[in-house]
Amino acid sequence: MPKRRIVIIGRGIAGLTAANSSRKVDEKADITILSTEKHQPYCKPSLACVVRGTASLPEEIGIYPNEILESKKIRLLPSFEAYEIDPKERVVKARKTGTNETVQLDYDTSVLAVGGHDLVPQIEGTNLKGIYTLQTFDDALKISETAKSGRGIIVVGAGPIALSIAEALLKRGIKTTMVVRSRILRTLIEPDLSLYVQKRIESEGVTCLFDAEIEKILGRKSVEGMQVSGEKIPASMIIFATGIRASTKLAEETGIKVGKYGIQVNEHMRTSERSIFSAGDCTETIDFITRNRTYLPIGSIAAQEGTIAGANAAGMEMRTDGFLRVQADNLFGMEITSIGHSSETAQALGIEVDVLEMKSSRRIKNPYGWADKYQTRVKIITDKKRKIVGAQALGRRMAAQERYVLFKAIEKKMEERNFVRLPKTGKELLQES
Numbered sequence: 001m002p003k004r005r006i007v008i009i010g011r012g013i014a015g016l017t018a019a020n021s022s023r024k025v026d027e028k029a030d031i032t033i034l035s036t037e038k039h040q041p042y043c044k045p046s047l048a049c050v051v052r053g054t055a056s057l058p059e060e061i062g063i064y065p066n067e068i069l070e071s072k073k074i075r076l077l078p079s080f081e082a083y084e085i086d087p088k089e090r091v092v093k094a095r096k097t098g099t100n101e102t103v104q105l106d107y108d109t110s111v112l113a114v115g116g117h118d119l120v121p122q123i124e125g126t127n128l129k130g131i132y133t134l135q136t137f138d139d140a141l142k143i144s145e146t147a148k149s150g151r152g153i154i155v156v157g158a159g160p161i162a163l164s165i166a167e168a169l170l171k172r173g174i175k176t177t178m179v180v181r182s183r184i185l186r187t188l189i190e191p192d193l194s195l196y197v198q199k200r201i202e203s204e205g206v207t208c209l210f211d212a213e214i215e216k217i218l219g220r221k222s223v224e225g226m227q228v229s230g231e232k233i234p235a236s237m238i239i240f241a242t243g244i245r246a247s248t249k250l251a252e253e254t255g256i257k258v259g260k261y262g263i264q265v266n267e268h269m270r271t272s273e274r275s276i277f278s279a280g281d282c283t284e285t286i287d288f289i290t291r292n293r294t295y296l297p298i299g300s301i302a303a304q305e306g307t308i309a310g311a312n313a314a315g316m317e318m319r320t321d322g323f324l325r326v327q328a329d330n331l332f333g334m335e336i337t338s339i340g341h342s343s344e345t346a347q348a349l350g351i352e353v354d355v356l357e358m359k360s361s362r363r364i365k366n367p368y369g370w371a372d373k374y375q376t377r378v379k380i381i382t383d384k385k386r387k388i389v390g391a392q393a394l395g396r397r398m399a400a401q402e403r404y405v406l407f408k409a410i411e412k413k414m415e416e417r418n419f420v421r422l423p424k425t426g427k428e429l430l431q432e433s
Contacts, residue, residue: 004029006313007092007105009082009250010113011035012044013299014280014306016064018111019074021310029314032075032105034082034094039137040066045164045299050140051147052168058137077103085110085254087273109275109313112251112263113306116244116281116297121156125217132239134165143239147174151234154226156214157241158184160329160336163197165239166206167332177207177235179214179228187345188327188338189392190355190379196394200332209233244297246282259284261295267319269309277313279305288322288411289341289389290349300326326407333396337403340390340410341381351389353381356416380406382416 008015039058046061084093092105118133152175155166169176183194218225225234246262257264257272262284269277280302287294301323308318328337346353358378376395391406
């Protein structure tokens with residue numbers, strides 16, 4: 001029987017976990033990964049270390065080093081971009097970056113894991129020298145090498161990536177201004193926690209401009225500043241961290257169905273082309289709580305999707321009931337955890353919610369003692385049936401075990417009264433895992 005041929009397009013966490021999952025299922029399959037980047041695989045959340053200057057080589061933030069891929073007999077083709085998929089002939093065509101060299105790869109199944117691309121607002125001046133986004137290692141290296149402590153730098157955005165960039169620049173002694181459309185971490189945490197984070201950031205020395213309307217980028221050939229709500233802010237560099245959008249061009253050209261948020265898949269991560277699967281930031285996500293389609297470009301979900309897509313590309317029939325967002329970031333000395341829905345994301349999906357803070361009080365008992373032990377504020381988000389649909393924690397630290405308890409409570413659709421009143425709940429949830 002001939003070897004199964006699996007071609008994975010994309011070398012982010014979704015593509016890597018897909019390749020690893022395929023190998024676990026089929027020890028003999030011919031597995032090839034196409035990557036547009038020349039570097040060995042690296043951890044994207046660690047790109048802030050490159051901006052800060054504490055890392056300067058991909059190996060220093062690497063994951064899945066080449067030796068591991070080779071030991072698993074997974075072939076990686078760096079600097080190759082897929083430009084055509086023929087689903088009838090089951091062929092992927094790719095071109096090496098900056099050359100006319102092409103390859104043609106036959107496949108039995110394929111996984112699209114091409115990720116997303118940065119969103120940069122269409123405003124005057126975004127074509128000037130000194131405009132950056134942070135998507136790749138080379139992006140981070142250019143920012144690090146260009147950033148100087150003389151003139152200031154503006155970071156546009158208020159999500160975890162924007163905060164990690166601002167913190168990295170601040171550590172280098174660079175004057176940093178954050179331009180924020182609404183509030184800090186709007187979709188992840190509640191307004192009062194957001195305000196707490198804002199005060200912490202500002203106390204560290206970051207200038208924050210809120211409800212800011214960017215009018216234009218100032219400069220002739222290079223960035224000299226930004227005009228925001230009538231005010232001119234001098235800067236030698238502007239970094240946009242305003243979110244990403246699914247990269248769907250290749251899928252659309254192949255005739256694969258694309259939805260509102262990204263490439264459409266079923267519960268097996270299979271696209272409208274039966275031989276092609278999709279995972280990661282290019283893919284629409286099925287929300288675990290509502291079963292609605294949404295978009296969650298988060299590494300933990302990309303890894304789960306990649307695991308399912310890779311296993312099924314190798315012949316299994318794994319399925320998902322939807323994905324539950326889990327995000328944990330250590331920023332400005334705070335550990336910020338957000339699981340499931342915040343009130344913001346819940347309302348966007350039509351869920352009416354209440355927000356409760358767990359603390360030592362008669363109204364809501366806290367048998368876990370988190371607030372006292374870790375100086376951590378913990379909130380739970382419940383729907384109208386009092387089932388927990390989200391949780392947030394903010395403080396000096398949030399142990400992995402406690403975070404997992406919150407995750408399991410949401411996954412098991414536990415009611416708030418059962419979660420907060422039973423001292424044994426946490427242990428039971430861990431034992432059932």
